[in-house]
Amino acid sequence: MKALKLCAPVFAGLLLAGCGSDNNDVMLETPMPTPPAAEEIMLKVTAVNLTNGQPLSPIGIALHKEGQFWQIGEAASAELETLAEGGDNSGLLGLDVVMMSSSADTPLAPGASQELMLTTESLEDYKLSLITMMVNTNDGFTGLNAMDVSNLAEGDSISMRTHAYDAGTEENTEAQGTIPGPADGGEGFNSAREDMDKVAMHPGVVGNEDGLSSSVLDSTHKFDNPLMMVTITRMK
Amino acid sequence: MNKTTSALIAGLTLMAGGTAMAADVEVKITNLTQGIYFTPLLVAAHSSDAHLYQIGSKASESLQAMAEGGDISGLADVLSGINASAAANPAEGLLAPTASTMAMVESSETNSTLSIVAMMLPTNDGFVGLDAWPIPTEAGTYHIYLNAYDAGTEANNELVVDGSGAPGSLGIPASPGMAPGTQGSGVTNEETNMMVHIHRGNLGDDEATGGKSDLHNTVHRWLNPVAKVTVTVK
Structure with a gap:
């Protein structure tokens, strides 16, 4: 059978x-075999920030054949911790497995959208990852984790919504001085790790209007899934 | 003529039916939350007209026992009574935050849908659930994200009380992973929606002693989805 x-x-x-x-x-x-490319392939990635009050750190996108930027239940890499606590994507985009990458120059404001382009000669075996930090959190991030784009034909596009994750590297104290975004202007990356030290889905922020009196966040910073809408289009 | 035609159709049905024959179904369940534990899971391939729970309907007594105290024996009895293919407690105890477990069930022409339930701790009557998901007949790997539900059988007072797992006994029976606060006054004594519904989430508070809740608001909250299920149809 x-x-x-x-x-x-x-x-x-x-x-x-x-x-x-x-x-x-x-x-x-x-994966289905991809015919060899005769010429340049161009991918356009459009990201929309769906949150009320969480600017997203400059978005990084990468094409790679192996690896994942994060795995639920595993400890965050130092590169992921750097992104999730401080919004700096250069470590992740600089990983050896990354073949092509692109980064936005500016954060993505709530409600705003951005386009990033990637060019490559072949998509065979390629996966696309996208990563960004919710900057008004301790160590919250969102993105796409090794999406298979090898079957994307010219003119095709796929749309996805992203979830909020917690790097598990810094406690969600929401305390003054611990959040790098405009809500606080506090510390970004710090190599110390909290006890959990495992990537999980983000439980959301609490804020000082919802029972965490020591929080620098308020109701405007709260979010729910999904965090972003991302569309990947193969232009040529 | 008619006879021949129907015989032909029967023959074709038999061949096409190949995809609906018994298949091993591997079910991997990952707890996606940062601070919530799942009590023993119940995973089953069963007939499509059966439900362990239904959104907008009242919980059965067996579902209530599962959602308030983690007791899956009543639901397991129901499943065995309808010849379902069930896997009880695949994680052999609690499934910790971000941990995964694997269960094997067998789908068939009759047992064509998949259900999953487990209580979420610490909650009063919260559970993670999948209700009669049609198991694909095509071999392959499929991903499903699960939400958190409220059984609608107990007020979400958020007070941790030893031995409160039995139906009718108000309180959260345990708070694994992190010691709960104490002497909370209780978030509420009412359950206004008595049907199975999407859980509104834990409130918690930031006081170790006193406050409304015994739960911690930076640890015991969650956003949906709370579990990822990877189904591999062999």
Whole structure:
């Protein structure tokens, strides 16, 4: 029965390479082959900040074949901690696995949108990641984590909404002096790590109007999922 | 003529039915939250007309026992009564924040939908849930994000009281991971929405002693989704 299923037309392309193998899982994970590119491929990434009052640090986008900028339940890399606590994406975009990258020059204000471009000769095996910090948080970030773009044809676009994550590297005290965004103007990156030290989804900010009297944040800084809308379009 | 046609259709149905035959279904569940624990999970492939819970409907007694005290035995009995393929407590205890567990169930022509439930701690009657998700017949890997629900059976007073897990006993039975505050006055004594609904979230407060809640507002809140499910149909 498994063989019958795999012989469905949708997998016909894979059968050439994989029929006869009884390891169906591996076969299914194999990306569809991408025809070799004759000329330059251009991707346009449009990001919209959906929050009420969380400016997003300059957005970084990257094309890579391996790796992930973050994994739920794993400790943040030093590069991710730097982004999530201080908004500096240069460490992540400078990772060895990153083949092509681009960064915005300015933060993305609530309600605003931005476009970034990437050019490459091939999309084969490529994944796209996008990363940015909610700057009025202790260590909150959002983005896309290794989205497969290898099958994107010319003119195609995909839209996604992003979730809020917590790097787990700094306690969410919301205290004066700990938040780098305009709500506080406090400290960004600090190499000390909180006990949790695992990436999780963000629980949201509390604020001084919702029961955390020592918070520098107020109701205007609260957010809920999703945080951004991101559209990736293959222009050519 | 008619007979031939229907025989032909039957033959085709049988072949096409290949995709609806029994399949092993691997279910990976990740707790996405930063500070909330899941009590023993119940994962089941079952008939599409069955539901462990339904949004906008009253919770069953078995669901109430699960949501208020983490007791999945009643729901497990219901599932075995309808010949579901169920996996009880795959994490062998609590599923900690950001941790994952794996469960195996078998889908079939009758057991064609997937449900998942587990109580969330510390909450009064909050649970993470998936209600009768149609299991794809096409082999492959699928991702689902789950929300937090309120069973609507207990007031969310947010007071941690030992031994309060039984239905009818007001309070949160435990606060794993972080010691709760004490001597809270209680957030509320009323449950205004008595149907299963999206959980409004914990309020918590910033006082270790006193205040309204025994929960901590920087630790025990969450935003949806609270779990990610990766389903692999073999």
